[in-house]
Amino acid sequence: MRNLLIFITKYNAFFLFLIFEIISLVIYIKYNSFQKATFISSTARVTGALYTQVNGAKDYLHLKDVNDSLAKENARLRGQLKTSFYKDTSAKHEVNDTNYKQQYTFIEAKVINNSINRRNNYITIDRGTLQGVAKGMGVICGSGLVGKVVFAGEHLSVVQSLLHKDSRFSAMLATGKELGYIEWSDDLNPHKGILKDVSNNAQPKLGEAVVTSEFSLFPAGIPIGKVSNLHSRQGGYSLNMEVTLAVDFSKLQYVDVVVNKLANEQAGLEAQQKKDE
Amino acid sequence: MSRIILTNLVRFVALVFLQVFLLKNFTLYNISTPYIYIMFILLLPFEIPNVLLFVLAFIMGITIDAFYDTPGLHAASCVVLAFVRVLFISITVQKDGFDNEPEPTLSMMGFRWFFTYALILTLVHHFFLFNLEVFRFSEIPYTLSRFVLSSIFTVFLMLLSGFLFFRKKERK
Numbered sequence: 001m002r003n004l005l006i007f008i009t010k011y012n013a014f015f016l017f018l019i020f021e022i023i024s025l026v027i028y029i030k031y032n033s034f035q036k037a038t039f040i041s042s043t044a045r046v047t048g049a050l051y052t053q054v055n056g057a058k059d060y061l062h063l064k065d066v067n068d069s070l071a072k073e074n075a076r077l078r079g080q081l082k083t084s085f086y087k088d089t090s091a092k093h094e095v096n097d098t099n100y101k102q103q104y105t106f107i108e109a110k111v112i113n114n115s116i117n118r119r120n121n122y123i124t125i126d127r128g129t130l131q132g133v134a135k136g137m138g139v140i141c142g143s144g145l146v147g148k149v150v151f152a153g154e155h156l157s158v159v160q161s162l163l164h165k166d167s168r169f170s171a172m173l174a175t176g177k178e179l180g181y182i183e184w185s186d187d188l189n190p191h192k193g194i195l196k197d198v199s200n201n202a203q204p205k206l207g208e209a210v211v212t213s214e215f216s217l218f219p220a221g222i223p224i225g226k227v228s229n230l231h232s233r234q235g236g237y238s239l240n241m242e243v244t245l246a247v248d249f250s251k252l253q254y255v256d257v258v259v260n261k262l263a264n265e266q267a268g269l270e271a272q273q274k275k276d277e
Numbered sequence: 278m279s280r281i282i283l284t285n286l287v288r289f290v291a292l293v294f295l296q297v298f299l300l301k302n303f304t305l306y307n308i309s310t311p312y313i314y315i316m317f318i319l320l321l322p323f324e325i326p327n328v329l330l331f332v333l334a335f336i337m338g339i340t341i342d343a344f345y346d347t348p349g350l351h352a353a354s355c356v357v358l359a360f361v362r363v364l365f366i367s368i369t370v371q372k373d374g375f376d377n378e379p380e381p382t383l384s385m386m387g388f389r390w391f392f393t394y395a396l397i398l399t400l401v402h403h404f405f406l407f408n409l410e411v412f413r414f415s416e417i418p419y420t421l422s423r424f425v426l427s428s429i430f431t432v433f434l435m436l437l438s439g440f441l442f443f444r445k446k447e448r449k
Contacts, residue, residue, distance in 0.1 A: 016331045017360035028349025117304035
């Protein structure tokens with residue numbers, strides 16, 4: 001017993017190392033999936049408040065870019081106003097639309113923390129469950145797809161951006177409608193993604209748009225990027241191609257969280273189907 | 278004694294702020310990112326008890342994790358770093374050689390010793406950090422190039438700050 005104690009005190013550094021290393025690794029493995037890591041993350045009270053403060057100061061540096069993008073969006077929206085269409089019938093007919101009910105609504109949010117230079121990038125936004133954000137919702141911005149909510153706090157939420165090793169979204173080629181899925185390219189370039197598993201029948205062209213498909217969290221047709229290289233990786237029975245992303249993640253300021261009103265119903269039905277099988 | 282505690286407290290806060298609000302947005306060619314915050318652990322005084330060293334390293338790591346949204350990742354790397362620090366110091370420095378509470382700084386220990394010290398400890402820390410973060414065999418070339426280039430960047434910043442706070446030797 002005494003010898004054991006002497007042994008332990010003599011090599012105390014090693015035993016301390018073991019203890020602390022095991023604690024950290026347990027935290028890393030257990031909380032890395034972002035399920036319960038409320039107390040060590042950027043939505044926690046202290047870190048969240050600090051990020052909000054610093055971001056307030058940073059905003060001034062981006063005012064010009066934000067103004068430009070808002071002006072562009074204004075112009076685009078103005079183009080969709082009724083007043084900007086030419087009326088070519090004189091008879092007045094009213095459309096009381098009962099066929100189309102709104103399926104998607106959007107919650108605007110401000111980015112208060114963002115990164116693009118790590119292997120797994122997360123974005124923190126200033127909307128939470130109180131405003132209706134929930135885990136699993138899609139996130140887009142003016143220029144295209146951004147990511148998916150992985151953790152919703154009361155006032156803040158964390159979004160797993162497309163620039164993440166586990167991010168994978170259903171996508172399709174805009175003209176041919178061939179399905180595939182989009183991932184971040186593994187050379188860590190924040191402007192490049194890879195569209196994978198497109199069927200061999202597709203004939204993609206350079207510069208063709210890639211958009212979200214009907215099977216994603218998003219409304220179909222949200223832009224993702226443009227095909228920039230057809231021969232990036234050979235995938236055997238399917239085509240893989242390199243895509244230049246439409247969103248500049250380094251300049252992300254405002255995003256929209258996509259609320260799908262039918263999501264619960266769909267999830268419930270699909271769970272039912274799994275149970276039946 | 279209280280002066281040492283105060284210095285280290287200020288250094289802790291300053292390095293966390295520097296790392297989280299400035300260097301987090303900092304990257305060269307998407308590959309090289311500096312993690313200068315480990316300098317806090319490197320510069321703790323020689324005679325610190327091992328328990329305290331490991332606790333401080335763990336706290337430093339978990340603080341950075343809170344801001345980087347990676348619970349446990351930096352903490353694990355910092356604990357490895359603390360262990361390597363104990364080994365390195367026990368090999369290269371004689372126990373009774375220092376009397377007026379010296380810290381392992383550039384001005385105290387000279388360029389050659391400090392450079393080796395910083396280089397080896399940074400390499401170990403970064404190797405552990407990047408491999409724990411990615412952990413995929415298919416990405417080993419990228420991980421290794423990130424590891425090497427980031428280590429160079431970090432050591433460069435450490436030497437720079439070492440010269441910036443260089444004090445003439447107080448020992449006669």
